[in-house]
Amino acid sequence: xxxxxxxxxxxxxxxxxxxxxxxxxxxxxxxxxxxxxxxxFSHYNIVAQKLGxxxxxxxxxxxxxxxxxxxxxxxxxxxxxxxxxxxxxxxQFLSESTSDLKALFDFVWTxxxxxxxxxxxxxxxxxxxxxxxxSLGAAPVAVLDFIxxxxxxxxxxxxxxxxxLVHSNEDSEDEENELVVNSLCHHSDLILWAEGLVTGFCKxxxxxxxxxxxxxxxxxxxxxxxxIYQYKIQDxxxxxxxxxxxxxxx
Amino acid sequence: xxxTEEDTYGLYSNLLFxxxxxEGVVCGHDLCxxxxxxxxDNILKELPAPLLDDTYRNEVGEEATSVKSEDFQDSMKIAxxxxxxxxxxxxxxxxxxxxxxxxxSKRMSPELxxxxxxxxxxxxxESSLEPKMKTCNMxxxxxxxxxxxxxxxxxxGFDGSDPQKKQKNILRIGIQSLGSMLWGDDICSSDTPExxxxxxxxxxxxxxxxxxxxxxxxxxxxxxxxxxxxxMERVTNLSDxxxxxxxxxxxxxxxxxxxxxxxxxxxxHQIPRLNSLICDVSDTKDLAFRLKxxxxxxxxxxxxxxxxxxxxxxxKQDLAESAKLLSSGCGAMAIGKRHLDx
Numbered sequence: 001x002x003x004x005x006x007x008x009x010x011x012x013x014x015x016x017x018x019x020x021x022x023x024x025x026x027x028x029x030x031x032x033x034x035x036x037x038x039x040x041f042s043h044y045n046i047v048a049q050k051l052g053x054x055x056x057x058x059x060x061x062x063x064x065x066x067x068x069x070x071x072x073x074x075x076x077x078x079x080x081x082x083x084x085x086x087x088x089x090x091x092q093f094l095s096e097s098t099s100d101l102k103a104l105f106d107f108v109w110t111x112x113x114x115x116x117x118x119x120x121x122x123x124x125x126x127x128x129x130x131x132x133x134x135s136l137g138a139a140p141v142a143v144l145d146f147i148x149x150x151x152x153x154x155x156x157x158x159x160x161x162x163x164x165l166v167h168s169n170e171d172s173e174d175e176e177n178e179l180v181v182n183s184l185c186h187h188s189d190l191i192l193w194a195e196g197l198v199t200g201f202c203k204x205x206x207x208x209x210x211x212x213x214x215x216x217x218x219x220x221x222x223x224x225x226x227x228i229y230q231y232k233i234q235d236x237x238x239x240x241x242x243x244x245x246x247x248x249x250x
Numbered sequence: 251x252x253x254t255e256e257d258t259y260g261l262y263s264n265l266l267f268x269x270x271x272x273e274g275v276v277c278g279h280d281l282c283x284x285x286x287x288x289x290x291d292n293i294l295k296e297l298p299a300p301l302l303d304d305t306y307r308n309e310v311g312e313e314a315t316s317v318k319s320e321d322f323q324d325s326m327k328i329a330x331x332x333x334x335x336x337x338x339x340x341x342x343x344x345x346x347x348x349x350x351x352x353x354x355s356k357r358m359s360p361e362l363x364x365x366x367x368x369x370x371x372x373x374x375x376e377s378s379l380e381p382k383m384k385t386c387n388m389x390x391x392x393x394x395x396x397x398x399x400x401x402x403x404x405x406x407g408f409d410g411s412d413p414q415k416k417q418k419n420i421l422r423i424g425i426q427s428l429g430s431m432l433w434g435d436d437i438c439s440s441d442t443p444e445x446x447x448x449x450x451x452x453x454x455x456x457x458x459x460x461x462x463x464x465x466x467x468x469x470x471x472x473x474x475x476x477x478x479x480x481x482m483e484r485v486t487n488l489s490d491x492x493x494x495x496x497x498x499x500x501x502x503x504x505x506x507x508x509x510x511x512x513x514x515x516x517x518x519h520q521i522p523r524l525n526s527l528i529c530d531v532s533d534t535k536d537l538a539f540r541l542k543x544x545x546x547x548x549x550x551x552x553x554x555x556x557x558x559x560x561x562x563x564x565x566k567q568d569l570a571e572s573a574k575l576l577s578s579g580c581g582a583m584a585i586g587k588r589h590l591d592x
Binding site for chain 2: 038175
């Protein structure tokens with residue numbers, strides 16, 4: 001409860017973790033607000049069905065609030081002048097010169113505040129992926145402010161969880177992105193870091209994942225716990241195994 | 251959204267661009283061509299002519315049979331471990347036919363154009379922006395292009411919004427040399443451009459349009475001119491497929507005996523991972539292209555056998571360098587950090 005999980009990938013695609021968390025929280029009965037900036041709804045829906053969850057059904061029963069970034073940006077850019085008053089689009093920052101993400105935060109807040117009739121277990125905010133906000137012109141400080149507000153609202157006040165995906169690269173020249181990622185790393189309770197293998201492409205082992213439990217953030221101040229596994233992604237599943245013990249080798 | 255990084259002189263990326271459009275003509279798709287460099291009508295006049303099925307299949311069939319007749323059945327004596335591996339095919343066999351083949355020495359005849367609908371956007375002939383769209387602090391040329399594409403999609407019914415205009419056809423969009431100075435963007439000319447977000451915003455909104463409608467798009471960009479690498483990283487993240495063409499013209503590789511059969515390399519930086527957890531990665535990452543008189547082929551890179559008595563240091567170094575470049579695979583699967591020397 002009240003945890004901030006950072007999904008990070010380097011030299012590979014960590015989106016399988018996003019799909020996992022999405023179906024995991026929906027199956028657990030939580031109310032999920034999914035800010036899906038990178039792909040369309042049908043993409044997530046098809047993968048979720050392979051994992052055993054239907055996003056359309058979840059949306060209909062009110063368990064899932066889905067913000068499809070690709071669709072919303074079209075409304076902002078090509079939309080009519082007369083917006084419904086009091087209902088600004090969550091991606092309002094695209095068209096305005098102010099680059100704060102307040103409208104996006106308001107959207108998250110209204111989606112996750114429990115209404116009287118809700119019976120869901122804890123709220124969850126899922127973001128895929130944060131780097132897109134930087135590409136769309138938001139300043140890194142604005143992105144960090146947005147995450148901070150979300151943490152206060154979702155983790156502290158509503159006792160919910162937040163899961164965010166970011167991309168990073170050691171020799172990246174994208175300084176704004178690295179700034180955001182490093183800052184988030186310091187504030188996360190749990191970091192899942194998917195990396196490509198150091199030796200390059202391999203058919204049987206798609207990458208390795210580092211799991212870092214930030215025990216140092218707790219009051220007891222123990223050192224962080226680090227575990228490393230390797231994984232292989234299949235059509236409906238991801239298998240994890242200890243390093244060097246891939247099924248292809250055994 | 252297919253994103254192509256142009257080679258230095260733009261020769262080969264232009265070819266790819268024309269192939270994409272020509273395929274659209276042959277399949278009966280609608281076309282939309284946008285450019286700031288050449289007038290789209292001129293581009294369309296230069297599309298390669300499609301090859302009739304039987305002539306090409308005969309040619310390819312002949313090549314394949316001639317290879318097989320030389321096939322000696324001697325078992326290998328030294329490299330016997332490799333005996334059991336399947337014979338490596340440099341180019342796909344004619345049995346797996348996907349799409350059409352073209353003869354680039356001939357132009358496409360105008361009759362083929364008649365039946366398809368063509369839209370074009372030539373930057374220097376476009377009128378100024380209509381007030382209906384917000385520019386979103388985007389470069390005005392990009393904004394106009396977006397508006398034009400959106401208008402085509404909406405009016406021709408590619409997005410299914412108009413129930414009467416049930417479109418079953420696909421719109422193929424080709425945008426040439428995006429990001430170059432001709433579009434009014436200065437990311438290619440300066441290290442600290444004024445507005446680094448124009449291109450990425452444009453791509454994001456374009457992708458939204460593509461996802462919403464029955465369309466596919468190819469964009470070529472002079473990536474070698476973009477100084478700010480952060481933009482290329484963001485662009486790679488925002489595209490479905492990213493392919494880079496590196497031609498050997500003018501570089502030291504032109505005279506390198508390792509590459510004597512080829513005209514350039516193909517780098518696949520990203521392949522789409524859509525609607526699935528996994529993506530379809532091919533076995534090989536080393537692709538090179540070759541421009542024959544009639545055909546532009548992309549093949550697996552074959553390094554010629556090292557037959558010299560005294561293996562010079564220079565060529566070995568070069569081999570390691572090139573192998574390092576080749577083994578940097580796509581972003582969807584893992585990329586190695588260090589090159590392991592065998």
